[in-house]
Amino acid sequence: MDVSMMHNLTGFGFTAGVLPANCPSRTVLDHVTSKWGVLVLIALSQQSLRWGELRRTIEGISEKMLASTLRTLEADGLVLREAQPTIPPRVDYSLTPLGRELADRLLPLMGWIADNADEIVAGPQRAQ
Amino acid sequence: MDVSMMHNLTGFGFTAGVLPANCPSRTVLDHVTSKWGVLVLIALSQQSLRWGELRRTIEGISEKMLASTLRTLEADGLVLREAQPTIPPRVDYSLTPLGRELADRLLPLMGWIADNADEIVAGPQRAQ
DNA sequence: CAGTATCCCCCCGGATACTG
DNA sequence: CAGTATCCGGGGGGATACTG
Numbered sequence: 001m002d003v004s005m006m007h008n009l010t011g012f013g014f015t016a017g018v019l020p021a022n023c024p025s026r027t028v029l030d031h032v033t034s035k036w037g038v039l040v041l042i043a044l045s046q047q048s049l050r051w052g053e054l055r056r057t058i059e060g061i062s063e064k065m066l067a068s069t070l071r072t073l074e075a076d077g078l079v080l081r082e083a084q085p086t087i088p089p090r091v092d093y094s095l096t097p098l099g100r101e102l103a104d105r106l107l108p109l110m111g112w113i114a115d116n117a118d119e120i121v122a123g124p125q126r127a128q
Numbered sequence: 129m130d131v132s133m134m135h136n137l138t139g140f141g142f143t144a145g146v147l148p149a150n151c152p153s154r155t156v157l158d159h160v161t162s163k164w165g166v167l168v169l170i171a172l173s174q175q176s177l178r179w180g181e182l183r184r185t186i187e188g189i190s191e192k193m194l195a196s197t198l199r200t201l202e203a204d205g206l207v208l209r210e211a212q213p214t215i216p217p218r219v220d221y222s223l224t225p226l227g228r229e230l231a232d233r234l235l236p237l238m239g240w241i242a243d244n245a246d247e248i249v250a251g252p253q254r255a256q
Numbered sequence: 257c258a259g260t261a262t263c264c265c266c267c268c269g270g271a272t273a274c275t276g
Numbered sequence: 277c278a279g280t281a282t283c284c285g286g287g288g289g290g291a292t293a294c295t296g
Contacts, residue, residue: 018167018170018171018185018186018187019167019170019187019238019242020187021187021188022188023245024245024246024248024249025238025241025242025245027245027249028241028244028245028248028249029166029167029238029241030163032161032241033160033161033162033163033165033166034161034268035158035268035269036269037161038157038161039146039147039157042146042147043146050277050278051277051278051279052277052278055278057146058146059146059147059148059149060149060150062269062270062271063271063278063279063280064269064270064271064280064281065268065269065270066279067278067279067280068268068269075251076248076249077247077248077251078248083278087276087277088276088277088278089276089277089278089279090277090278091277091278091279098244098247098248101240101244102237102240102241102244105236105237105240106237108233108236109230109233109234109237110147110153110157112229112230112233113153113156113157113160113230114147114153116156116226116229116230117151117152117153117155117156118152119205119226120152120156120204120205120206120226121152121155121156121204123203123205162288163288163289164289178257178258179257179258179259180257180258183258190289190290190291191258191259191260191291192260192261192289192290192291193288193289193290194259195258195259195260196288196289211258215257215296216257216258216296217257217258217259217296218257218258219257219258219259
């Protein structure tokens with residue numbers, strides 16, 4: 001599996017119309033690019049985290065959305081949930097091997113965004 | 129040491145909390161991961177396209193959302209809009225250099241999603 | 257052809273309260 | 277601590293009609 005083919009769309013089978021509607025890829029894309037999906041995956045890419053740590057790490061996320069996002073990503077097999085049957089409960093979240101593969105593609109993207117965000121939001125003219 | 133540092137978040141400057149809320153990176157992330165942002169950028173990564181071509185290429189997008197998405201991406205300096213003053217009008221959309229840099233990070237992601245979507249939506253158990 | 261304008265609904269997602 | 281339950285408002289986003 002060569003990396004060079006990663007940039008050849010033809011090799012991925014969505015030559016004609018980017019992606020057909022109602023196909024699995026669209027579903028996964030929606031999950032990943034959901035409002036908090038990327039940030040959860042990025043957060044877990046560094047280390048496994050507990051619920052409360054995730055909540056504090058991803059600034060601004062609500063409990064509802066954290067739970068919802070984690071459930072979706074877990075159902076997709078991207079995030080692993082490990083609950084200790086202790087009192088008080090302790091639950092650790094981490095990436096599955098599949099999730100790690102995905103995160104490896106997300107990190108360069110996020111890195112680029114972090115690097116260029118200031119220029120982008122400022123606008124081409126004003127940045128100049 | 130080439131790609132490996134891409135996996136070190138510290139190198140990108142969002143060590144502490146993934147990304148601060150209300151920061152430029154969040155804004156750009158929201159634009160890119162908007163419902164149609166990724167698909168528009170991917171579509172334009174192969175070739176510049178006219179309005180109607182984009183509409184047909186990105187299956188399922190409405191005129192309203194195509195216009196909205198294009199305006200956002202153009203304002204961000206990621207997409208270039210070139211209108212010919214002819215009748216009937218002809219407008220070409222393409223990626224700016226900045227947009228191309230971004231697309232180069234999006235393509236591996238989309239490729240991976242296309243490759244693994246079937247397994248993901250099927251679920252780990254059933255896929256097994 | 258390349259878009260606006262308009263109507264309108266769904267549901268995403270936030271806030272708050274509560275529980276094992 | 278790690279969530280669920282419930283309420284609720286705004287706006288994301290679809291469908292249709294219209295225009296230069």
